[in-house]
Amino acid sequence: MAISSNLGYPRIGVDREWKKALEGFWAGKIDETTFTQQLQDIRLNHLRIQQAKGIDLLAVNDFSRYDHILDTAVMFGIVPKRFQYEGGIVPLSVYYGIARGTKEATASEMTKWFNTNYHYIVPELGGVEPQLTENQPLQAYREAKEKLGIEGKPVIVGPLTFLKLSKGFAANETDTWLDKLLPLYVQVLSELAAEGVQWVQIDEPILVTKLSVEDVERLKKVYATLTAAVPSLNIMLQTYFEAVENYQDIVSLPVKGIGLDLVHGQSGNLSHIRQYGFPSDKVLGAGVIDGRGIWRADLNEKLALLGELGELVTSDRLFVQPSCSLLHVPVSTARETKLAAELQGALAFANEKLDELVLLTKAITQEADAVREQLQAADKALKQLKDSAARNRRDVQEVVAAVAGQEPQRSKPFAERHADQQAQWRLPLFPTTTIGSFPQTAEVRKARQLWRKGEWSNEQYDAFIREEIDTWVKLQQEIGIDVLVHGEFERTDMVEFFGEKLEGFAFTQNGWVQSYGSRCVKPPVIYGDVAFAEPMTVAETVYAQSQTERPVKGMLTGPITIMNWSFVRDDIPREQVAYQLAFALRQEVESLEHAGIGMIQVDEPAVREGLPLKEADQAEYLAWAVKAFRITTCTVKETTQIHTHMCYCEFHDMIDSIEAMDADVISIETSRSHGELIHSFEENTYELGIGLGVYDIHSPRVPSVEEMEGMIDRALRVLNPKLFWINPDCGLKTRGSEETVASLRNMVAAAQLAREKY
Ligand code: GLN
Ligand code: ZN
Numbered sequence: 001m002a003i004s005s006n007l008g009y010p011r012i013g014v015d016r017e018w019k020k021a022l023e024g025f026w027a028g029k030i031d032e033t034t035f036t037q038q039l040q041d042i043r044l045n046h047l048r049i050q051q052a053k054g055i056d057l058l059a060v061n062d063f064s065r066y067d068h069i070l071d072t073a074v075m076f077g078i079v080p081k082r083f084q085y086e087g088g089i090v091p092l093s094v095y096y097g098i099a100r101g102t103k104e105a106t107a108s109e110m111t112k113w114f115n116t117n118y119h120y121i122v123p124e125l126g127g128v129e130p131q132l133t134e135n136q137p138l139q140a141y142r143e144a145k146e147k148l149g150i151e152g153k154p155v156i157v158g159p160l161t162f163l164k165l166s167k168g169f170a171a172n173e174t175d176t177w178l179d180k181l182l183p184l185y186v187q188v189l190s191e192l193a194a195e196g197v198q199w200v201q202i203d204e205p206i207l208v209t210k211l212s213v214e215d216v217e218r219l220k221k222v223y224a225t226l227t228a229a230v231p232s233l234n235i236m237l238q239t240y241f242e243a244v245e246n247y248q249d250i251v252s253l254p255v256k257g258i259g260l261d262l263v264h265g266q267s268g269n270l271s272h273i274r275q276y277g278f279p280s281d282k283v284l285g286a287g288v289i290d291g292r293g294i295w296r297a298d299l300n301e302k303l304a305l306l307g308e309l310g311e312l313v314t315s316d317r318l319f320v321q322p323s324c325s326l327l328h329v330p331v332s333t334a335r336e337t338k339l340a341a342e343l344q345g346a347l348a349f350a351n352e353k354l355d356e357l358v359l360l361t362k363a364i365t366q367e368a369d370a371v372r373e374q375l376q377a378a379d380k381a382l383k384q385l386k387d388s389a390a391r392n393r394r395d396v397q398e399v400v401a402a403v404a405g406q407e408p409q410r411s412k413p414f415a416e417r418h419a420d421q422q423a424q425w426r427l428p429l430f431p432t433t434t435i436g437s438f439p440q441t442a443e444v445r446k447a448r449q450l451w452r453k454g455e456w457s458n459e460q461y462d463a464f465i466r467e468e469i470d471t472w473v474k475l476q477q478e479i480g481i482d483v484l485v486h487g488e489f490e491r492t493d494m495v496e497f498f499g500e501k502l503e504g505f506a507f508t509q510n511g512w513v514q515s516y517g518s519r520c521v522k523p524p525v526i527y528g529d530v531a532f533a534e535p536m537t538v539a540e541t542v543y544a545q546s547q548t549e550r551p552v553k554g555m556l557t558g559p560i561t562i563m564n565w566s567f568v569r570d571d572i573p574r575e576q577v578a579y580q581l582a583f584a585l586r587q588e589v590e591s592l593e594h595a596g597i598g599m600i601q602v603d604e605p606a607v608r609e610g611l612p613l614k615e616a617d618q619a620e621y622l623a624w625a626v627k628a629f630r631i632t633t634c635t636v637k638e639t640t641q642i643h644t645h646m647c648y649c650e651f652h653d654m655i656d657s658i659e660a661m662d663a664d665v666i667s668i669e670t671s672r673s674h675g676e677l678i679h680s681f682e683e684n685t686y687e688l689g690i691g692l693g694v695y696d697i698h699s700p701r702v703p704s705v706e707e708m709e710g711m712i713d714r715a716l717r718v719l720n721p722k723l724f725w726i727n728p729d730c731g732l733k734t735r736g737s738e739e740t741v742a743s744l745r746n747m748v749a750a751a752q753l754a755r756e757k758y
Helices: 017-026 032-053 068-075 092-100 136-148 159-165 171-195 213-229 247-251 266-276 299-312 350-365 368-387 394-404 414-425 442-452 458-479 496-501 538-546 559-564 574-594 615-633 652-660 676-683 705-716 737-757
Strands: 110-112 119-121 153-157 199-203 234-238 257-261 283-289 318-322 503-506 513-516 519-521 525-531 553-557 599-603 641-646 665-668 689-692
Touching: 017 032, 032 136, 032 350, 068 092, 068 119, 068 153, 068 159, 119 513, 136 153, 136 171, 153 171, 159 171, 159 213, 171 213, 213 234, 213 247, 234 283, 247 266, 257 266, 257 318, 266 299, 283 299, 283 350, 299 318, 299 350, 299 368, 318 350, 350 368, 394 525, 394 574, 394 615, 442 458, 458 538, 458 737, 496 553, 525 574, 538 553, 538 574, 553 574, 559 574, 559 615, 574 599, 574 615, 599 615, 615 652, 652 676, 676 705, 705 737
Parallel strands: 153 199, 199 234, 234 257, 257 283, 283 318, 553 599, 599 641, 641 665, 665 689
Antiparallel strands: 110 119, 503 525, 513 519
16 A cells, blocks of 8 residues: 655754754753753654654654764764774764864864755765764664654665765775775665665765766666665655656666656656656655645645556555655744734645645545545645735736846947946046945844834934944045945845845744754745836945945845745745746846946846756856846946855856846955866856955955965956955854954955056
C-alpha cells in the first residue's frame, strides 16, 4: 500500500525556539549541556508533531545545529586546518567556528543552496584526511526509536552532491576524493543496516543539474558500491528542485527507490516517466506537494497525478512525498491571526503540508469517500482566493497587459541621453555617490519601535526622520559627495517597506524560514494583483532635496528583487507578477520625477537569485527580468538619470543582461569577488555609467585612500574613465556613523586624486 513520507522538517520551531537556543548559547547565556538538551527537546517535539499528523515514514537526521552540509563535513572530520582540530568528535566550538569564524580563524564560505534562499557552509577539503568521527544518522535513528518508538528514515547528503558542493581540491582530484569518501559512507550505512534501519534517504539534488560524462560514471560507481556493501538497506535516492537530467541512468541505478520532484520538476520528470516508464523493482518517491511554496495544494489535481502514477507503479511502490524538504517553508499557519480569511484558507505551511500528504495517501489507499469532505474544503478555500477581489483586478491586469505588450525603451539611446545628462547635471569626472542607506543606529531603531507601538505620533516620527536626513545631507555635503541620498532611515527592510505600501501584498506574523545559520527571514506574501496606491518615497526624498543644491537620488527596490525575496502566488506565471510590480514601481518613478527628483536608483541585488537551475530556462528568465526593469524605468525624461545597484552575487556571466537593463549608471559590489569582476570587463566592454565598489562595507575597518586608489586604478584599466563612478560596495545601514564618515572622506580623497591623474 502507498505510504506518506516526509523528506525533512523545518528546524527553527514555531516560535523560532531553535534560533533562540543557538543565539543564547553563542552569547554564553546557556551552557553546552542546557543547549544540547534544548536542541533535543526541539528535535523530539518536531518528530512528535509529524507522528501525530500520521506521516508513515519520517526523516531523522534532518535536524541540524546549524547546517546539514556542515554536519556532513564534520561527520567526516573535514575541518579546515586553521581550526587546529586534531581528530575525534568535532567539538561544538570548532563546529561553530567553521560556521561563524573565531578570533583566530575566518569562517568557511557560505553560499546559496541551489536556487533556494537557504545558505550552506562550503566544505573545504584541501589538506584534510577524512575519517568517520561519529555516525550522526545512526544517533538520530536511535533517538527517535528509543524516545518515541519511531522507525525513522535517516537522511544523509549523498557523496556526489557533497563533493560537487565542496571546494579545496583540483578537478583531477575528484576521483581520489570520491575514493576517500566512499568507504566512510559505506561505514555509515553498514552501521545503519546492522541496527536494523529499513530506509535511508540519500539526498542527491546535484542530479537535477547538468552532469558530465565522468560524473555519470561516478554516480554509477557510488550507488553500485553502496548497494553492494549494504544490500539489506533500502536506499531512497532523493532528488529535488527540478527534473533530473539523465533520467534513464538514474532509474537504472541499483537502489531501492528514486525520489523525484513532481512540482518544480513536474514537466521534465513526468514526461520522462511517461516516455521511459518507471522500473518495476523500485519505489517511486512522488514529490507531489510543493515543499517550497506556501500555497495549499489543489488536491484534486494531485489525486489525478497520483492516479496516473498508480498505473505505472503498483501501490506498494508509491511514497507520497513533498517535492523537497519542508525546511524552506514556515512551520504552521495556525499561528496567523491577522490575515484575510480568503488568504489564510489558501495557505499551507509545513504542518499543513503534512496534512495534505496524509490526506492524499488516504484518498488513494482507502475509500475516497473517507476524505471527501476534506477535499471539498480544500477546493472551496482555493476557489475563494481565486475569486477574491485581490486576484481579479481587471484594471491592473488590462493596463499591465498593454504595457507588457510594448517594448519598454527610453526616449533616446544611452550615448545621446548621456550628453543631455552631462549638460544638465554638470558632474565632475568620477562622480562620487553612495548606495542609499546610512547607519541605522540604535536611536533610529528605537524611534521606529516607539512609533510602531503607538507611543510616538506620526508627526513625532516624521520629525525624527527629517532630523536624521538633515544630519546626513549636511555630512554628505561637507564630505564632498556629488550625488546625495536621503539615507533610508524610514526603512527596516528594502522589500518589506515597499510591500507594505503596495496593494496585493500580505504580511504574516510568524512566517519565518531559515536563511542561514540562526538567521531567519519573513518574506512578504504576494497574493493578489500588485498595484500602486500612493507615493511611497516621495516625501523623504523631496525633503532631502530641499536641503541641498546638489542632486539627491531617489531610492527604490526593483521588481525582480521584490519578487525574489517574497513568497509569490503560483496561479499566474512569475513573469506576470514581475510586470505588475514593474508597472507599480514605474508610477513611483514617475511620482519622484514629477516632484523634481532627477536621479532615481532602482536596486536589483537579487536578480541572480531567481535564475533557473536549468540552463535552458535561464535566457528566458533574464529576458523578462530585464524587461521588468525597463518597464519600471523607461518613461522618464532623457535628462533623468536612472541608477541601479547589484550585490551578493557573481555577475561575470550576466554582463550582457546588465547592459540590456539600460540603466544610466550601475553600482556593483566588487570586493567579495576578489577582482574577478574586473576581469570580466576585460572580455566584455561595458559602455554605460558604472561604479565598481571601491571598498567593502561588511567590515567596520576604515579603508585607506591608497587602497581605494588601487581599486580605482585597477578598474580604470578596463573601464572607460568618462563613465566611471566612485562609490562603496553596498548600503551602509549596518555600519557605525563614525567609521562611515571616515571611510567616505577617504573615498572622496581617492576620487580627487584620480581626477588629477586621469
Ligand atoms: N539601497 C539599499 C541600501 O543602500 C541597497 C541594499 C542592497 O543592495 N542590498 O541599503
Ligand atoms: Zn548592495
